[in-house]
Amino acid sequence: MSIEKIKIESQQELEQLLTKDLSMIEKDLALICNNIPVNDKTTVNVLCHDNNGQLVIVQMNVNEDDVMLLQGIQSFDYVDKFKSFLKATYNKHKIDDEEKPRLVLIAPSFSDALRRAVESMKGIRIDLFEWEYLKLGDHKGLRLQSIFAYTPSEKSVEKQVEKPKEEKQEEKKREPRTPKRKETEPKPEPMPEVKEEPVIEPPKQSEEPKKEEPQEPEPPQEKPKETWPSFSRKEEPQKKKLKLF
Secondary structure, three states: OOOEEEOOOOHHHHHHHHHHOHHHOOOOOEEEEEEEEOOOOOEEEEEEEOOOOOEEEEEEOOOOOOHHHHHHHHHHHHHHHOHHHHHHHOOOOOOOOOOOOEEEEEEOOOOHHHHHHHHHOOOOOEEEEEEEEEEEOOEEEEEEEEEEOOOHHHOOOOOOOOOOHHHHHHHHHHOOOOOOOOOOOOOOOOOOOOOOOOOOOOOOOOOOOOOOOOOOOOOOOOOOOOOOOOOOOOOOOOOOOOOOO
């Protein structure tokens, strides 16, 4: 006998299957209301709260559609804005209006772009679930699989749990303390001032004038011979003497 996948075409049918057993999403979820109009295109499909009173918005779709993330954020802003009014209206439910709501998206599949957008989103907790409607013989059932869920390390906006007083006292003990000066310690007395006696210098002895030693005369320095440029002269031939008779 094989398992057959059945397609759900109606949003109302998917909503009825989910609201019958909200424990498929999370244990101890309590249904408050459904189909709250936000604007012309957005409606809060299912509004419930968990065991701590935190509001949980469930947005679902019968097909893969990235627009449901935008609709989910619009639903989140709407519920977060009017959570005090919702608490007063549905006073039978224990709603914590000081805690921010969280968002659950349910679809047959999600695109990679939507997953990356949800993983990088801060200030809002979003969980992703993929659904399958299966048939085995005469039995039918809706199956949810968690695709992405917040872990405590990923929560960017959450109330920090206060540590018990005992742990705080232990931490204070571990902190190094700066040593304090004891006030009872005697302060050191100032040293008495010592007057310096003037020092009498001995009289200076008259210095005898130094005898100048005769200096030997320096040998006369030879003047450098002036060198004149030599001009080559042509020897004139001797004139012959004329004999007179």
